[in-house]
Amino acid sequence: MQGKTLILGVIGADVHAVGNKILYHAFRQAGFEVVNLGVMVSQEEFIEAAIETAASVIIVASLYGHGELDCRGMREKCQEAGLADILLYVGGNIVVGKQPFEEVEQRFSEMGFDRVFPPGTLPDAVINALEEDLQP
């Protein structure tokens, strides 16, 4: 996956920084060009970074339970910004409380996310997904 650019960040008012750093190093090691926007990233920042860097994927992390609110409308904004085909991934503790993951995945898929990862996902699972989705 040499040369593919991905945008990474923790969305909304979430300040969980540790997982973000781990993902950054894991993706870099896997050969990706990683633009890490850190914590407290807005939808607009993800999208603007993707435009300037011609990124292939936006990976949204959320740990504090409010991810669903924060991610609403993101696919539509990508479409508006000329990024209709960009891959959107999301993962972490993305909803309030404990909910069956199938339902969560369903809801985020309907919101336009291409991959939804449950709590406790290891970086390798995401890297495998990226390699699969970014096949030429």
Next chain:
Amino acid sequence: MSLVLLIDFGSTYTKVTAVDRKARALLGTAAAYTTVATDINEGLEKALADLQAMLPATVDLKNIQRFACSSAAGGLRMVTSGLVPALTAEAARLASLGAGAKVVKVFSYELTEEDIEEIDSLRPDIFLLTGGTDGGNKACSLHNAAMLARCKSEFPILIAGNRSCAKECEALLAGREIYRCENVMPRMNQLNIEPVQNKIREIFLHKIIRAKGLSQARELISGILMPTPAALMAAMELLAKGTASQEGLGDLMAVDLGGATTDVYSMAQGLPQSEDTVMKGLPEPYAKRTVEGDIGMRYSAGGILAAAGADKLAALSGLSPGEVEELVEYVTSHTDVLPQSPESDPRLGPLDFALAAAAVETAVTRHAGSLEQIYTPMGLSYIQTGKDLRDIKQLVATGGAIIHTENTAAIINRALYSRDNPFSLKPKKVNVFIDRRYILAAMGLLADKDPDCALAIMREELEFHGA
């Protein structure tokens, strides 16, 4: 004696400053009206004659080294384009301002037919084409290069975008005067403004001086020509940082309050002060310049009224809101009126005080960063955009309206950090220094050649005006 003559071709005045480098002393200053319409040398010769008359006969200004900067004939007018407004377009704007340019228009995303017509009518001195990080978006730069190729007017185009397509951009613009340098934002959120600024200065030196009829003066001048704001920037950076043998003042801010615009400079990193603050937006350059085109004491007095409101100006001046509005209209159409002259309306003094205080406040507020409170499930956090300048301790004031008054410190103090607007990160308490003899641009020119001499003179000449 090792004499140097420093010349600033301003839009209104040509100012000359003679310096004795060995003694690190200012010998004298003089000014005359800039004569760009006829021959720029006329004004220069007049100023030089005045200066010569002030100096002892042993000092001969004829055959000494001369350095000059210029903001005459409209200054260095630039148009820039980038991709995302908050990213490459902003980086291009910041770089141009820092190089001393007057940025007349910033475009983002793809240029349209109408934009090309507008660029043709704006006739910039330089067009800066950016867009995309290195290896990132190419489509925007390529589209814009192809559009620019259709411009009817001729102007130098500086390409400083995604390096992956710089060569293709050059090909699209073949036949035009093109320059190329490193990307102004090579990686996401990483500013790289110096190469752009150096190139702008080079183009300014070689091309623009000639185009603006300033070249007649050139043969008389030994070296460096830069836009006046770039000279001011160099002076402020030297004053802040110091040299190997002389300490500087440390982080500082400078305000240049003019008749048409207000420039603000800050020499500071301005990073967040506490751990619960997250920094957002493009990183800020240590040496930053902003220009408020709608804020000025005469031509742009209406802009101050619009920004501050009649009630605020009334409260600052002690006049009624009606009087304020009437007088603002008067000074906008009588731009050379001065409160000091005896035949002037006595209300002009208080009005100018209010205008100056509101102008400096507006310009400094726009220059400084701001905080936004965010309530997160983990507690209260802050997002900072721009520089945190609350700890700046030194402020240099220049520009007619702010130096020809007894009230400089009072004007500045009204413009600083206030509890009414606690999230605007303006300086809290500063020592005010006044550029009483307009030497800053001259010292910026000298900084290139002899920084120790320039710094020593600034420290001597800048007048401490209270805290």
